[in-house]
Amino acid sequence: MNDMKMLWQLYWAFLRIGGLTFGGGLTMLPMLKYELVEKKNWITEEELVDCYAIGQCTPGIIAVNTATFVGYKKKGVAGGIFSTLGMVTPSLVIITLVAACLENFMDNVWLQHALMGVRGIVCALMLNTVITLARKSLVDGFCCVMCGIVLLICLLTDIPTILIVVVSAICGIIWGKIREAKL
Amino acid sequence: MMQTALELFWEFFKIGLFAVGGGPATLPFLMELTKVKPWYTMEQLTNMIAISESTPGPLGLNMSTYAGFQALGLFGGLVSSFGLVLPSVIIIILIARFLDNFSQNPYVKAAFYGVRPAVTALIAAAVLGLCRVSLFVERNGNLTPAVGSVIIAVVVFGLLQVKRLKKFHPALWFLVGAVIGIVFRL
Missing domain, CATH: 1.10.220 (Annexin V; domain 1)
Structure with a gap:
């Protein structure tokens, strides 16, 4: 029973981290430090830096790698999986909602003008x-x-x-x- | 549909396995997909980047979810993001269990020493391709610059070199771009 509780805690912690940080990668470090080191005391700051180093020199999304590593350290394979699912959930929900809305308005002339402006910004x-x-x-x-x-x-x-x-x-x-x- | 789902899973599994360097490193792969799969176009990819940068969550994960959504709706987004993270989960768990000091291993260090500049080049090439598609429109078989977008790109790129403006959130820049686009009817 206690195991399950810990797994959900991991899930929620990474859901919060994924849902509240923009950009991923390096921008995520302060948020990870706040949630995992200061608030929960799950790992030390040195361990976090270690996790991060490994997350950066393995293939895949750095934030996901770090989540899996921290989860695994805390609660084995299940911990790694729950942490990763937590990290994935906000992206999945938010992107699906935004994409679905945007697709519905694609024919709108104003949206097309706006997107032409946005293109220049993306390039820059x-x-x-x-x-x-x-x-x-x-x-x-x-x-x-x-x-x-x-x-x-x-x-x-x-x-x-x-x-x-x-x-x-x-x-x-x-x-x-x-x-x-x-x- | 099942066929597409399997293809989506496989393509994004490969991206998760070979995109070294996180979010931006997925871009060359996502671009490559526009050439071989009918899931989304280069123009759509530009929109996908803008949305992914202005919503919370890791950039690479957002872009991959969006790509899956373009291909197969909600289910597609699920499949592509699952495919993307699966290699990470497997590799990290193996490393955590069997390899101490993985990031200090001389072979790993040497391999990354070679991969890092290559990934920079891959991303640079992808971004150049992206600029070509975004800033030029094809008219009667000729590429002509989309003047408005080019001006925005050049001016904002210049502004980004100013230290204080660097801190601005990407979403803020996109908002500026959208307003300019609407006002000048680009």
């Missing part, structure tokens, strides 16, 4: 995201070369994205070995 914000990412990830020569080559490949060919991710991981490992051999 996404370009800005790319620049922020580039500043963070292009830390040395290897990274710049890697980024340049992949960008050219993307613009000129139709090589599947999955293949690019896998090959670049292998390149990283080979480069690490080469550097090791040099030292």
Whole structure:
């Protein structure tokens, strides 16, 4: 009985975190800290930073990875699943509602004008995201070369994205070995 | 319908498995889907981004739910978000159970050292493609710039480089864009 209660607590905690933060990823850290460390005392701040590090270097949505990890630490596999479901619920409900409303008004002329304006904003914000990412990830020569080559490949060919991710991981490992051999 | 649901699940399972770097990293994959599946167009993807950024919840999860909804309604949203998070749940539980110090492992570090700049390039290419579709309209087979949207994009991009304006919530910018769009009848 106590187990079930804990699982629901995990579910609700992550539902609150998912429903109250915009953007995911890094913006979620203060909210996670407040809910999990300060309010519930489920994990320490160091553990949270650890969770976060793992969430960032595993594939998938960082917020979901962190939720699964914290849930698993607290209550095993079931805990991981309940936490993830909590994180998913707000997105599912809100997006479905908004999408359903929007689809109904798609023929509206005013909405179409508004969306044309929004398009420009999307482009500006996404370009800005790319620049922020580039500043963070292009830390040395290897990274710049890697980024340049992949960008050219993307613009000129139709090589599947999955293949690019896998090959670049292998390149990283080979480069690490080469550097090791040099030292 | 069952066929589409299975395809949705499989496509988003793959995205969950290979989108390294969270939300923005799903964009190149979502874009790739517009070429091979009839679920949504590039124009719709632009709207999906705007909605996903101005509603709560992780960006990648919101975009994937929206994509599933476009394909198959409420059920589609359920299937795609389930497909997206399943690899995460499996991988994280395996790591938590069997691998201590996963993020400190030299091989993991080396692999990520290679993946990070590649993902930046993937996202950059996706965003360039997105700008091409959003800021240019096809007329008689020629691409002509949608002047209003281009001006908004350039001006707002410039404003975003100002430190104080960077903190503004994306939803606020979208609101500004929507008002301008209505006032000038873009």
